[in-house]
Each structure stands twice: as C-alpha cells, then as structure tokens.
Amino acid sequence: MHTLRVTTHADELDTALIHRFLSEQSTWARGIPLATLQRAMEHSLCFGGFLGASQVAFARVISDYATFANLVDVFVLPEHRGHGHSKVLMQHVVAHPRLQGLRRFTLATGDAHGLYAGFGFTAPLKPQSLMERYFPSIYADGPAAC
Incomplete structure (x- = not known):
C-alpha cells in the first residue's frame, strides 16, 4: 500500500479532478x-492527497488563521476509499501550523461523524446558538435564487 502524500501547494492541485468530483x-x-x-480555492487553505503523481483526496479549510476555521469539501475518490487516506488527510489538516490555537473549528457532515470524532470534533455544545443561511440548490438555480 502506498502512503498518501499531502500538500498545500496550490500549483500541485488537480483543479479539474476536484471540480469533476465536487x-x-x-x-x-x-x-x-x-x-x-x-475562487473558493484561491481564498482557502487547500489540502491535496496524492498517491504517486495522482491526486486522490482533497480538503479545503476556510479560516482567518487566528480564531476560526471551517472544514469543507473533504473527499477521497471512491476507488481509493477504505485505505486510511481520509485519516492521513485529516492528520495533516489538524496539524497544519496555520490552524493551531483556533477558538472554533467547525465542519458539517452527513455521514463521517466517526472519522471527525477521532480528531476531536464533537456536536456543537450549544446548537441552539448556531444559525445559517443555506441555499442547497444555488448551483442549479443560480445566485439570483438567494
């Protein structure tokens, strides 16, 4: 089994592959x-996971690098799942020097609670204090739908 190599160098990321998956x-x-x-990638800290020269994983963090971060767009390509790549990717995310000392680090997941719990993520302490503006079909309906 090959070890996943993780980088935050934007010039190494396969934007076409990331776009195709997302x-x-x-x-x-x-x-x-x-x-x-x-535009989202340009304004985020992006992590690419590679096996050899091929990108097989991705994660993106939106942060002010001082108080807050939000983890989004995490994936491992389906044919590469089940080999621990998501754990390696997450190890790099939570250990990144720019993401240390944050007061709050959030994410939303529908099915990977176990993975993220292993890295200290929990349900919100006060979910009643959280609010959002959410437009799940914005890419289909267009920005005017907001």
Whole structure:
C-alpha cells in the first residue's frame, strides 16, 4: 500500500479532478461552476492527497488563521476509499501550523461523524446558538435564487 502524500501547494492541485468530483459526485456541491470553485480555492487553505503523481483526496479549510476555521469539501475518490487516506488527510489538516490555537473549528457532515470524532470534533455544545443561511440548490438555480 502506498502512503498518501499531502500538500498545500496550490500549483500541485488537480483543479479539474476536484471540480469533476465536487460538481458530479458530491452530495453537497453538485453543479458547482468551475469559476466558483476556483475562487473558493484561491481564498482557502487547500489540502491535496496524492498517491504517486495522482491526486486522490482533497480538503479545503476556510479560516482567518487566528480564531476560526471551517472544514469543507473533504473527499477521497471512491476507488481509493477504505485505505486510511481520509485519516492521513485529516492528520495533516489538524496539524497544519496555520490552524493551531483556533477558538472554533467547525465542519458539517452527513455521514463521517466517526472519522471527525477521532480528531476531536464533537456536536456543537450549544446548537441552539448556531444559525445559517443555506441555499442547497444555488448551483442549479443560480445566485439570483438567494
């Protein structure tokens, strides 16, 4: 088994692969326009997971690098799941020097609670204090739908 190599160097990331997965296979960003993804990546700390020269995993963190971070767009390509790659990717995310000392680090997941619990993530202490504006079909309906 090959060890996953994780990098945050933007020039190494396979944007076409990331876009293809998010826009066609993810449940949370289906239909995301390439330009929107590119803008999101430019303003985030992105992690790419590689086996050899091929990217097989991705995670993106939105942060002010002082008080808050939000983990989004985490995936391992389906054919590479079950080999511990998500754990290696998460080890790199939580250990990244720019993400230390944060007061709050959040994420949303529908099915990977066990993975994230292993890295200290829990249900919100006060869920009644959390609010959001959420437009799940924005990529299909367009920004005017907001």
